[in-house]
Amino acid sequence: MNDAHHYSIRALNPAAHLFEVRLTVAKPDPAGQVFDMPAWIPGSYMIRDYARHVVAIRAEADGVGVMVKKLDKSRWQTDATDRALTLILEIYAQDESVRGAHLDNTHAYFNGTCVFPMVVGQEDVACKVDILAPEIPEAKSWRVVTSMNRDGAEPYDFGAYVAEDYAELIDHPVEIGNVAIGEFEANGIPHVLAIRGHTRADMARLCHDLQTLCSYHMKMLGAPRDLDRYVFLLYAPGTGYGGLEHRWSSSNVCHRDYLPIRGDDGVSPEYRTFLGLVSHEYFHLWNVKRLKPAAFTPYDLTQEAYTSLLWVFEGITSYYDDLALIRSGLISQADYLELVGQIATRVNRGEGRRRQSVSESSFDAWTKFYKQDANSPNAIVSYYAKGALIALSLDLKIREETDGRVSLDDVMRACWAKWGETGEGMPEGGFESVCAEVSGLDLGDFFDASVRGTGELPLEQLLKGHGVSYKLRRAKSRDDKGGVSAEEDKLPAVWLGANLAMQGGKAVFTSVANGGPAEHAGVSPGDELVALDGMKADVSGSDSRIRRYRPGDKSTLTVFRGDELLTVKLKWAEAPADTCYLQVDTDAKADASQRRESWLRKQ
Numbered sequence: 001m002n003d004a005h006h007y008s009i010r011a012l013n014p015a016a017h018l019f020e021v022r023l024t025v026a027k028p029d030p031a032g033q034v035f036d037m038p039a040w041i042p043g044s045y046m047i048r049d050y051a052r053h054v055v056a057i058r059a060e061a062d063g064v065g066v067m068v069k070k071l072d073k074s075r076w077q078t079d080a081t082d083r084a085l086t087l088i089l090e091i092y093a094q095d096e097s098v099r100g101a102h103l104d105n106t107h108a109y110f111n112g113t114c115v116f117p118m119v120v121g122q123e124d125v126a127c128k129v130d131i132l133a134p135e136i137p138e139a140k141s142w143r144v145v146t147s148m149n150r151d152g153a154e155p156y157d158f159g160a161y162v163a164e165d166y167a168e169l170i171d172h173p174v175e176i177g178n179v180a181i182g183e184f185e186a187n188g189i190p191h192v193l194a195i196r197g198h199t200r201a202d203m204a205r206l207c208h209d210l211q212t213l214c215s216y217h218m219k220m221l222g223a224p225r226d227l228d229r230y231v232f233l234l235y236a237p238g239t240g241y242g243g244l245e246h247r248w249s250s251s252n253v254c255h256r257d258y259l260p261i262r263g264d265d266g267v268s269p270e271y272r273t274f275l276g277l278v279s280h281e282y283f284h285l286w287n288v289k290r291l292k293p294a295a296f297t298p299y300d301l302t303q304e305a306y307t308s309l310l311w312v313f314e315g316i317t318s319y320y321d322d323l324a325l326i327r328s329g330l331i332s333q334a335d336y337l338e339l340v341g342q343i344a345t346r347v348n349r350g351e352g353r354r355r356q357s358v359s360e361s362s363f364d365a366w367t368k369f370y371k372q373d374a375n376s377p378n379a380i381v382s383y384y385a386k387g388a389l390i391a392l393s394l395d396l397k398i399r400e401e402t403d404g405r406v407s408l409d410d411v412m413r414a415c416w417a418k419w420g421e422t423g424e425g426m427p428e429g430g431f432e433s434v435c436a437e438v439s440g441l442d443l444g445d446f447f448d449a450s451v452r453g454t455g456e457l458p459l460e461q462l463l464k465g466h467g468v469s470y471k472l473r474r475a476k477s478r479d480d481k482g483g484v485s486a487e488e489d490k491l492p493a494v495w496l497g498a499n500l501a502m503q504g505g506k507a508v509f510t511s512v513a514n515g516g517p518a519e520h521a522g523v524s525p526g527d528e529l530v531a532l533d534g535m536k537a538d539v540s541g542s543d544s545r546i547r548r549y550r551p552g553d554k555s556t557l558t559v560f561r562g563d564e565l566l567t568v569k570l571k572w573a574e575a576p577a578d579t580c581y582l583q584v585d586t587d588a589k590a591d592a593s594q595r596r597e598s599w600l601r602k603q
Contacts, residue, residue: 022087066081091114098242
């Protein structure tokens with residue numbers, strides 16, 4: 001590997017959140033080497049312009065300075081040299097998300113997209129990385145956790161690591177600090193769970209449950225040929241939630257109190273949320289990291305990569321993440337039905353589902369889904385949430401119309417064999433064609449209505465055919481996530497048609513629903529709620545106040561818009577039945593009950 005690109009990274013100044021990155025290129029371009037920082041990170045479809053965090057850059061060859069010229073927002077070019085060229089960068093790292101890089105006196109974390117420039121024209125060259133220990137007293141006990149292959153470094157230690165090429169280099173996030181480590185095997189493959197954060201989590205329980213979950217996923221699709229290790233990186237702060245997939249690992253953030261401690265029995269709703277998160281990221285091992293749309297094969301990280309298939313790669317993953325929990329035996333049937341009801345509730349409450357299809361949502365992720373504003377609930381639909389419901393509907397439809405001979409599982413296995421194992425990208429119409437081929441059904445009308453259209457999904461009918469009742473009710477309060485039943489006579493009769501949140505100690509309208517009472521009254525997002533019918537109002541007390549009104553009642557709302565005090569007249573309207581919950585149909589016919597058990601049984 002004499003011609004490999006040699007990277008090194010060290011904590012230059014943890015208090016100032018500065019990394020120093022050095023990159024030595026053995027054979028730079030004779031015309032002047034160009035370097036490029038990625039504009040986005042795979043799995044998060046928004047231009048983030050990571051070059052903006054570069055605060056200083058210089059180059060040298062054999063200790064002699066080489067001129068560096070900036071070409072555009074993310075590229076630099078050095079003067080020509082026939083000697084080994086070293087680029088030195090200082091990079092600001094103060095982003096604690098799973099998409100960024102962060103450095104302080106307590107830990108270091110980075111994604112390669114944030115800190116490692118690309119050697120343009122030499123992207124396929126192997127990369128060696130020296131991860132250097134910080135020169136601060138706090139770092140004496142720090143360990144290094146990454147899925148990157150070691151090249152001399154001891155396990156969980158600083159030292160030399162290696163990647164096959166640049167694409168692999170940036171696919172290994174790195175956590176450095178005081179981390180708790182658990183190890184287990186799934187399908188004979190070593191797995192690691194590394195937790196950062198002040199937590200009393202039961203590591204043995206976590207490893208046992210993750211082993212169960214990972215083994216189920218492996219059984220369904222088979223272990224990828226190049227999967228010889230896997231690392232779950234988990235940051236467990238006092239607030240936060242999210243994850244990002246990688247080929248041999250995932251970065252996850254979850255509230256520390258969601259994790260079980262010793263003595264905990266069963267699966268709490270919070271722990272169930274954590275399990276769903278890691279299940280989602282793990283399923284991405286297959287769906288999107290290896291089985292990818294053609295638009296991502298290979299990734300072009302300099303600009304947007306458009307595809308209408310994100311609903312396949314995120315929506316179907318969002319279907320299987322919770323389904324894996326029941327099929328692996330980690331949660332009950334009632335738990336699973338509650339989760340599906342909550343997803344359906346989220347979709348039902350967005351008027352945007354009537355305006356944007358999931359195909360359009362996928363394509364416009366770069367400018368709409370990842371750049372949401374106050375009107376987004378009225379204008380867009382989530383390709384995650386509605387995509388999951390489409391996957392559920394498709395699965396149930398195929399099962400029922402083939403008398404149980406075929407399911408979405410079979411479709412995914414066929415897609416994996418066709419595109420995942422071969423490394424070829426799925427064409428835009430590929431998923432639909434495989435569905436028809438595997439099932440033998442004409443599903444064109446279904447895809448026209450559900451994927452390319454904005455019609456309501458036939459969930460009620462499909463679930464009924466599987467012995468499950470689909471029911472709707474009014475919301476109990478602004479915190480009602482759905483998924484469970486409620487006594488009708490205790491539900492509010494009216495709704496405001498707007499969302500409120502505390503911002504800077506003020507009750508602020510964050511969004512206003514199209515066609516709702518607040519919009520008709522003239523309320524705008526950003527207005528501060530001052531009083532309702534002449535009495536002071538805030539977010540915490542709004543639910544109880546609303547219960548006092550009936551459809552047709554009239555009120556006055558007093559708001560601040562900027563520094564102007566306004567009073568508007570509001571007419572209360574009947575609250576919509578948009579909150580979903582599912583129940584096992586005890587009166588279902590035997591064949592419907594049998595289909596339900598085949599769909600949900602432990603595997």
